[in-house]
Amino acid sequence: MEKLYFASDYQEGMCEEILECLQKTNRIPTSGYGTDEYSEQAREKIRVLCDAPDAEIHFLSGGTQANKTVIASILRDYQGVIAADTGHVSLHEAGAIEYTGHKVLTIPGERGKLSADALDQYVSMFYADGNHEHMVQPGMVYISQPTEYGTLYSRQELVQLREVCDKWKLPLYVDGARLAYALACRENDVTLKDLAHYCDVFYIGGTKCGAMIGEAVVIVNRELVPHFFTSVKQHGALLAKGRLLGISFNTLFTDGLYETLGKHALELAEQIKQALRTNNWKFYFEAPTNQIFVVVDNETLKKLDQNVVYSFWEPYDETHTVIRFATSWATPQEDVDALIELIRQYKR
């Protein structure tokens, strides 16, 4: 039996529609650096979907790159970015934010989420501290939708965060690396239009959502980041062949493909979660999107290893481990069936 891959949502190539478009357009010459017509069409479609006719849109090639370029462009030197302690920028970007000179100011999150109250309290305490001029000033807020734990902010939670941001004059930035898996989720009530309405900048993830590669940075508050094109270049993030990213996003935002791909992953994830429940596996916690966190005893894990590629998450206790299964736009139904069969086999 071939191994079953549930390790991540970036383990396959790209959705076939993009591949086809790459082929069709391959020999058509275009201008570089994102000035091509495919990129322009993609931008226009995103603007319409976001109901943000004046938004500035740039295509970058990866999430860490998008985060560091956006964050460094928003902040002044004496400012830092507030994030949940589990935020991708806090932990797993090798100090990319600090490398641009800025501190990540962490607040304990709840399953990856930053609450409006915790944020308000943090900033209040900062300004109440008589020595705050000796400390890094909070300059913006970073959240991710869905979070690194697959959880979602509700529309109301987003509105509340926005209110606290307005109170303290903090720009709000949303990392949407897996946004397709939020938008397609039944529990979700935050639309692209909401993101455009309540955030200053956000990015729509491509790499993990069926694009070849690429993330679409949507700048709603344009005065906040003048000359972002030059910053993108300065960060080494400007692709000469911007067309590749343009083609990816133009395809993803034609005929609702982006949400279709997200829905596929979520349906398969639901089947797996159902099987886990039925067979009494222990969830680390339940999250509504395409990432599934389970606590497995290490004996079972060894058996699982023979057939499944999953993500190690963290040790749970001496004899158990937290692992992650991720479905994606590319996950085949038969792999899910086979995984469910294994879940039954190792029922608790």
Added chain:
Amino acid sequence: MEKLYFASDYQEGMCEEILECLQKTNRIPTSGYGTDEYSEQAREKIRVLCDAPDAEIHFLSGGTQANKTVIASILRDYQGVIAADTGHVSLHEAGAIEYTGHKVLTIPGERGKLSADALDQYVSMFYADGNHEHMVQPGMVYISQPTEYGTLYSRQELVQLREVCDKWKLPLYVDGARLAYALACRENDVTLKDLAHYCDVFYIGGTKCGAMIGEAVVIVNRELVPHFFTSVKQHGALLAKGRLLGISFNTLFTDGLYETLGKHALELAEQIKQALRTNNWKFYFEAPTNQIFVVVDNETLKKLDQNVVYSFWEPYDETHTVIRFATSWATPQEDVDALIELIRQYKR
């Protein structure tokens, strides 16, 4: 008549062999971040071609990104990088090097080339200056092959630069953004093996040489840049889907494709140069690779504009302009024929 595109070597998609391989492998899951088998195979092929079995190889997605990540990783804080004043790092990377905290120390180049003598004199004068501890220490040397002007270093010139580098203990780094067009050139006597022998680090360009995107950074002197993987991540330059770059380079270095693509561009460039000579057009200067610099009077330029997309280079005088035609792996013979017809039409 459709326009003829001679603006650059990154205006089309990718060579068909890579497209095919993308299709064939599209649904095969792999691990991320360059640990996939395609990347591993590509690395092995490059090691063999370079006769550098211990070289460490990383695939990055663009030239500025490769330059800033390598240069910042080699230098200590108090050091700068020496480059010709026309070097890409000196001018057209939006301060990407300075953004990492390092000064670019420029020396006047000759048609893009840095001479061993000029280098030796520069460094000698630095250390002769009684105040040199108040100044940025030269910490490495950056050259490009071919240069931004399409010129080539000979093997002997490379050896001489290496000797000066050894004299002053300066690592040597070569930017090979257009390396295919050097390797395939009749006038060229610098092989991949020579680069691996005489440089500490160099990169083999993909973006401008037929790959989808990507540059292969070859680290021969591994002690110089420990933990380069982490640095790549920190610079936002690590692709989750490293497989895409692996597939590109694995294909380019199978059956000599990289040189074949280069040769195609050079043959067509030769046809154009021949036509320019025959019809008395004025070269800005003659360079042996795929970039052709000509001086055109502004009247002719207006007519040319109707049919040809070229690169504006710089004003020559009040009534003339320097422009660049570039051929590439993708240039069709019929476009060259049509361009030559125009060259005849506007003969001097």
Added chain:
Amino acid sequence: MEKLYFASDYQEGMCEEILECLQKTNRIPTSGYGTDEYSEQAREKIRVLCDAPDAEIHFLSGGTQANKTVIASILRDYQGVIAADTGHVSLHEAGAIEYTGHKVLTIPGERGKLSADALDQYVSMFYADGNHEHMVQPGMVYISQPTEYGTLYSRQELVQLREVCDKWKLPLYVDGARLAYALACRENDVTLKDLAHYCDVFYIGGTKCGAMIGEAVVIVNRELVPHFFTSVKQHGALLAKGRLLGISFNTLFTDGLYETLGKHALELAEQIKQALRTNNWKFYFEAPTNQIFVVVDNETLKKLDQNVVYSFWEPYDETHTVIRFATSWATPQEDVDALIELIRQYKR
């Protein structure tokens, strides 16, 4: 009644011996940038006291400046500095370390101290994490002696930290902003020679210990920070009139003045602590050096405000506050007597 100043140890000018020396030498011309004879003499005295004949010594003008220059010079780009979460570099330097591109990796401290066990566990867990190449590598360890809470590392604790540092190849750096108040302390068994023996770099604080201004950075492991002079210049930390710092340290290390000044502060601190105990004031915790942390109810605080200038530390609960009294080389006995009188007056 004039106010009593116990706010900090940098509220007066400088010890009279230095003032006298400034006067005597004022019109003698010297060379700049720390190459003067006073600086050279001070270096030599420090080398002897540290039993470190090969140590390189630089005089900088402040603690944050010393910390950022040393830390940035030791670390490679992909590395961060480990510190207790209460470390001065973690909180109160306005992101000075991050501004140099490096993350501060915090470990919960115990009353300001970092334990060898906690350090070992942190680094072990880092290397045990399969994704550690995506994270900032621990590159050095920062501690302070005495700590920001006035506590002291014992010689044995220092040796244990060194062992963990050796195990993980981590340089050890000690911030000695208030070192005089450690060296003169009865509870202390860590000498200058120990610091030179067990650390790679440390600094001997002047600003808070009776110097005009200045911190003496002692580099024992010289290979670790080549060309530190240039780094000092690059950080804007090189004084043209280095003589001023040289005169300060040359005086402080003549006839044991540095310890004499420390002893003065500690004796007065002991008198105050005794009075606090006798009169049942509540210590936040007891620390052996010149900083005294007490918990005061807010009613008493209001009365105290009329006569005493102290440091606000943090709220304790709704009705109490933690405040700090600091004695210094300059504190007059009569001010201590007056403070003790107030302590009696507001006895619990």
Added chain:
Amino acid sequence: MEKLYFASDYQEGMCEEILECLQKTNRIPTSGYGTDEYSEQAREKIRVLCDAPDAEIHFLSGGTQANKTVIASILRDYQGVIAADTGHVSLHEAGAIEYTGHKVLTIPGERGKLSADALDQYVSMFYADGNHEHMVQPGMVYISQPTEYGTLYSRQELVQLREVCDKWKLPLYVDGARLAYALACRENDVTLKDLAHYCDVFYIGGTKCGAMIGEAVVIVNRELVPHFFTSVKQHGALLAKGRLLGISFNTLFTDGLYETLGKHALELAEQIKQALRTNNWKFYFEAPTNQIFVVVDNETLKKLDQNVVYSFWEPYDETHTVIRFATSWATPQEDVDALIELIRQYKR
């Protein structure tokens, strides 16, 4: 015979008036970080002299420090600072500006001066370049008064620079490290009020003009650099004992002392220049302030070496050298007399 020191204007301690004030105030406790009353008095005096009642004033401890903190605070990430190629920031600050992430954009100066025409042409050409969004945007202008060559901008030249700055929306910053020697100069027509009127930020030099140490940064355009205090801290440039700088500047700006000190240096410089002229020594060029550049044959230089400490400037030709004599607030008349005697002795 003792050696005659004409090497620089920072080779002695400080003017006696400051020393006296240090003594008188030594044991008076003050609050730290520049919030003391001496600093406040100094600020108020400078505001009055500059006719800039709303200016924000910070005291930093050195020129490189002031330059890097101001420049990094004004610029956005994608911008660089324009300076003459001989500007102190371009050459002799060990890459301090680049270390903050910004490129120094150099324009050839004329004897250290940047002309309004050259500036206008440079910026015009930048915006005319079709690729300028790939390049570092000019973000501000740096000049020094007097320049590194002792030359002066006239009021009209300053006005013209301001006009070009306004045209391109560029803040103008003046480095006044030796400002006393400009203000006291007969040829000078640029007052403190003019600087405050035509610049956005400038600094009044103390270190080279009789202060102990220190430079007074005057921020006229306050919106340009919000939270400068935090930036000063972040750059490691905030002195705990800000009182020392406050005392220096409060004294210098009482009873016109700053100009008196400058005048002393200029009168002695005039005597030396007169002697050089009379005895046919060759000026490298004549500058109106306290720095005197002469071309000396190497034979004479050897003899001079026995009696005089001067600054080596640069080789002139195989047999001649350019050297610099500097007078200062501290130069004794008898040393000038002795130097003049030597000038006569070695007359041409």
